[in-house]
Amino acid sequence: MSTTPSPVAPEDVRRVACIGAGVIGGGWVAHFLARGYDVTAWDPADDAEEKLRRLVDAAWPALEQIGLADGASKDRLTVAPTLAEAVADADFVQESAPEKLDLKRSLLAELTAATRPGVVVASSTSGYPMTDMHSEAADNGRLVVGHPFNPPYLIPLVEVVGGDKTDRAAVEWASRFYDIAGKSVITMDRELPGFIANRLQEALWREALHMVANGEATVKDIDDSITEGPGLRWAFMGPMLTFALAGGEGGMAHMLDHFGPSLKSPWTRLEAPELDRALRDAVVEGCDEAADGRTYADLVAERDQGVIDVLRATGRLGKDAT
Ligand SMILES: NC(=O)C1=CN([C@@H]2O[C@H](COP(=O)(O)OP(=O)(O)OC[C@H]3O[C@@H](n4cnc5c(N)ncnc54)[C@H](O)[C@@H]3O)[C@@H](O)[C@H]2O)C=CC1
Numbered sequence: 001m002s003t004t005p006s007p008v009a010p011e012d013v014r015r016v017a018c019i020g021a022g023v024i025g026g027g028w029v030a031h032f033l034a035r036g037y038d039v040t041a042w043d044p045a046d047d048a049e050e051k052l053r054r055l056v057d058a059a060w061p062a063l064e065q066i067g068l069a070d071g072a073s074k075d076r077l078t079v080a081p082t083l084a085e086a087v088a089d090a091d092f093v094q095e096s097a098p099e100k101l102d103l104k105r106s107l108l109a110e111l112t113a114a115t116r117p118g119v120v121v122a123s124s125t126s127g128y129p130m131t132d133m134h135s136e137a138a139d140n141g142r143l144v145v146g147h148p149f150n151p152p153y154l155i156p157l158v159e160v161v162g163g164d165k166t167d168r169a170a171v172e173w174a175s176r177f178y179d180i181a182g183k184s185v186i187t188m189d190r191e192l193p194g195f196i197a198n199r200l201q202e203a204l205w206r207e208a209l210h211m212v213a214n215g216e217a218t219v220k221d222i223d224d225s226i227t228e229g230p231g232l233r234w235a236f237m238g239p240m241l242t243f244a245l246a247g248g249e250g251g252m253a254h255m256l257d258h259f260g261p262s263l264k265s266p267w268t269r270l271e272a273p274e275l276d277r278a279l280r281d282a283v284v285e286g287c288d289e290a291a292d293g294r295t296y297a298d299l300v301a302e303r304d305q306g307v308i309d310v311l312r313a314t315g316r317l318g319k320d321a322t
């Protein structure tokens with residue numbers, strides 16, 4: 001473990017390195033460019049640069065719509081030929097490589113060695129605790145999880161948490177940096193599988209898969225049940241406060257006294273269903289039907305506009321909102 005402080009204060013960060021430039025790494029690139037940073041990306045895939053530039057081009061109209069920071073430009077993106085060159089001058093590194101534990105462990109060790117001492121390195125992992133990804137490399141107290149939501153250039157939340165070897169100062173540095181970079185930060189003081197939001201999302205997801213597997217609901221029924229129902233409330237009021245209103249003037253106390261006993265009803269089947277070929281195909285087929293001829297690019301544009309409309313309608317544009 002290291003006690004090396006970052007060589008750069010969060011407010012003085014100029015250059016961000018994004019390692020792995022797929023859906024999430026590319027989304028981070030778009031976000032940091034829009035917030036006015038110099039961004040250096042690296043990804044080992046042959047077609048990575050072309051795909052990355054395509055993703056940034058597709059995201060840019062949405063980012064212009066919500067407002068670019070002074071000096072923000074797509075021209076401030078450099079795609080480096082090697083990982084070492086990508087991170088050599090970075091003030092902060094966001095790792096978004098595939099979700100494979102061995103790969104994350106060796107990549108994070110490599111990043112620790114290739115960055116300047118003390119530079120904070122955050123992993124986008126959607127579920128691995130940093131304690132499992134930490135290597136034995138020296139100076140690894142600056143490795144943190146910075147879990148984003150898709151697309152990182154529009155969804156504000158980042159969950160920040162360290163592992164058992166992470167310096168508290170690195171967690172605080174990352175939280176402050178993300179805040180300055182326009183994110184909405186939850187800083188966790190302990191590791192949970194799936195952090196907070198994915199733990200919740202995965203519970204919903206498992207139930208949805210059970211219903212498809214058993215022919216109890218279609219993919220469309222499941223999506224409509226959220227977008228026409230609780231999803232409308234969740235955009236601005238979380239599940240706890242929403243349910244407190246279900247208790248009327250008696251609030252959560254009445255809600256719990258009234259509905260609490262039904263917690264024991266067999267509403268959920270939280271053990272995950274077998275993700276066999278039939279279930280996989282049923283879900284894929286249902287999503288194709290739901291897309292109804294819209295391409296991936298159409299859906300991305302539709303989603304981005306929807307998120308912007310919700311952020312605007314709920315008064316969250318204007319603050320450095322994403
Ligand atoms: N897709 C999602 O909705 C979300 C994903 N995440 C996390 O973000 C990370 C990346 O996931 P996605 O972007 O979805 O995956 P992806 O498959 O879209 O992108 C992964 C990228 O990493 C590159 N790559 C492969 N080996 C690499 C290496 N050794 N070093 C650096 N890059 C390498 C690939 O060429 C690819 O471009 C994962 O840890 C995932 O859990 C987090 C939040 C949401």
Ligand SMILES: C[N+](C)(C)CC(=O)CC(=O)[O-]
Pocket residue numbers: 126148149150198201
């Ligand atoms: C599908 N996923 C588990 C990788 C999703 C996330 O981690 C967060 C999100 O964008 O919902």
